[in-house]
Amino acid sequence: MHLTGLDFLFWAVGFGEYTTLLLVLLIRRRFRRFPIFTAFILSNLVRTIALYFVSVYGTKASYFYSFWSFGILDTILQLSVVYEMYSHTFRPLGAWARDVRGAFVWLVAISIAVAAGLSWLAAPHARLWMQVVVIRGNLFSSACMSEFFVGMVVLAVKAGLPWKTHVARISQGLGVYSIIDVLIEAGHSYFGVGRNTQTYATLSHIRIAAYLFCVAYWIIMLWRNAPDSRKLSDHMRGQLIQLQAMVDSDLEMIRGRER
Amino acid sequence: MSSRTVYFIVAVAIFILVLIAIAAYYFRRSQNSSQKNWDRLLKRLTAVDRSSIAEVALDIIDESGQRRKDEASAVLEPSEISKLVGGLEGLEAMEANCAVLVDLAFYVQQWYPEAIVVAEKLRLSAKEIEWHLGRLRSAQQTGKLEGAFTMYAQPAVATYYLMTRQVIALYEEGNLAMLADLQNAL
Numbered sequence: 346m347h348l349t350g351l352d353f354l355f356w357a358v359g360f361g362e363y364t365t366l367l368l369v370l371l372i373r374r375r376f377r378r379f380p381i382f383t384a385f386i387l388s389n390l391v392r393t394i395a396l397y398f399v400s401v402y403g404t405k406a407s408y409f410y411s412f413w414s415f416g417i418l419d420t421i422l423q424l425s426v427v428y429e430m431y432s433h434t435f436r437p438l439g440a441w442a443r444d445v446r447g448a449f450v451w452l453v454a455i456s457i458a459v460a461a462g463l464s465w466l467a468a469p470h471a472r473l474w475m476q477v478v479v480i481r482g483n484l485f486s487s488a489c490m491s492e493f494f495v496g497m498v499v500l501a502v503k504a505g506l507p508w509k510t511h512v513a514r515i516s517q518g519l520g521v522y523s524i525i526d527v528l529i530e531a532g533h534s535y536f537g538v539g540r541n542t543q544t545y546a547t548l549s550h551i552r553i554a555a556y557l558f559c560v561a562y563w564i565i566m567l568w569r570n571a572p573d574s575r576k577l578s579d580h581m582r583g584q585l586i587q588l589q590a591m592v593d594s595d596l597e598m599i600r601g602r603e604r
Numbered sequence: 605m606s607s608r609t610v611y612f613i614v615a616v617a618i619f620i621l622v623l624i625a626i627a628a629y630y631f632r633r634s635q636n637s638s639q640k641n642w643d644r645l646l647k648r649l650t651a652v653d654r655s656s657i658a659e660v661a662l663d664i665i666d667e668s669g670q671r672r673k674d675e676a677s678a679v680l681e682p683s684e685i686s687k688l689v690g691g692l693e694g695l696e697a698m699e700a701n702c703a704v705l706v707d708l709a710f711y712v713q714q715w716y717p718e719a720i721v722v723a724e725k726l727r728l729s730a731k732e733i734e735w736h737l738g739r740l741r742s743a744q745q746t747g748k749l750e751g752a753f754t755m756y757a758q759p760a761v762a763t764y765y766l767m768t769r770q771v772i773a774l775y776e777e778g779n780l781a782m783l784a785d786l787q788n789a790l
Contacts (some may be wrong), residue, residue: 438721502633
């Protein structure tokens with residue numbers, strides 16, 4: 346396989362960043378709160394190492410199958426990271442907040458419908474049907490991911506549920522990357538994969554560079570500690586408990602009268 | 605360039621712009637929420653006509669919050685209730701005050717994780733009251749509020765009346781300097 350110096354540079358930087366981020370997750374004990382995100386970064390590292398050896402010692406076909414197998418795993422793990430971030434935000438007491446459950450269903454349904462619509466509209470020029478499927482599949486998954494992250498911001502604000510610092514940083518990184526990825530995948534679809542793959546490769550390099558910036562952002566943000574939580578004063582605690590009891594009893598009254 | 609390709613480019617452009625606009629708008633709102641503090645949140649309570657609210661509320665409940673069963677209770681007509689509450693504006697003010705409770709729960713969950721249980725219960729309850737008031741507002745907008753007033757608005761107003769009285773009581777207990785402002789607002 347012909348690989349350029351830039352390809353090897355991206356591999357080297359990727360290997361360094363994934364290793365550093367894993368060390369940050371381990372040293373700062375973040376892997377306990379974010380096991381799926383840690384697995385996702387670990388899979389990134391394994392993919393980088395495996396694809397390097399396959400590209401050097403393997404055939405073009407073996408590289409193709411390895412690349413797309415890791416691509417599928419990557420998509421599954423990204424969706425799992427979305428679940429993990431939603432879980433941290435919308436399960437403050439260990440169960441999904443009841444006022445956002447219906448909104449989740451709508452969000453998933455609308456996200457899938459919009460992403461499917463975009464993928465259907467895409468008409469990539471390609472020599473193989475497999476390439477068309479890959480381009481459309483990538484566009485679909487990047488559109489879904491970006492919608493899920495923007496949806497998370499909307500739901501959290503509307504429900505009045507705060508993002509914890511590290512959840513916000515991971516989500517922001519992956520959210521921004523997903524939006525850039527939609528543009529890249531749209532570019533892949535527009536320019537297609539003909540005999541000259543230069544444009545396709547350039548767009549892929551931009552996508553990789555964007556992701557490496559995102560990983561560098563995570564390294565810095567996950568190394569930093571979240572702001573210390575504050576100690577609730579006895580007075581404030583008393584106010585809060587009374588306020589909650591009061592609202593609860595008021596609510597019971599409303600419910601009772603509406604029956 | 606085929607028409608399908610043109611549609612695709614336009615669709616992607618709209619998709620990206622809408623996503624960025626929504627994300628920026630809500631991200632800014634979340635930043636504003638996280639910069640609030642306890643006292644500033646309570647200062648956001650909207651002023652409502654306390655005497656009218658009390659009149660509507662005390663038509664069906666007594667001072668302790670129990671439902672009145674005497675013959676002189678529940679005598680206000682829907683049109684009178686609507687006028688006293690201040691129509692749609694009055695309901696919006698009460699809805700806004702419930703939103704303050706939601707923000708207050710947000711503030712507590714963000715900075716005081718030890719109180720997450722009580723804050724989350726407060727948030728859920730306030731959201732539900734907000735929902736009831738929102739339903740009334742919808743009835744107002746579709747011109748069906750007159751009929752809905754006795755069934756939903758009066759109990760909601762009574763609830764609001766009790767809630768705000770108790771918030772003032774909390775502040776009286778706390779002997780806080782902003783009590784006068786709070787009493788004016790509520």
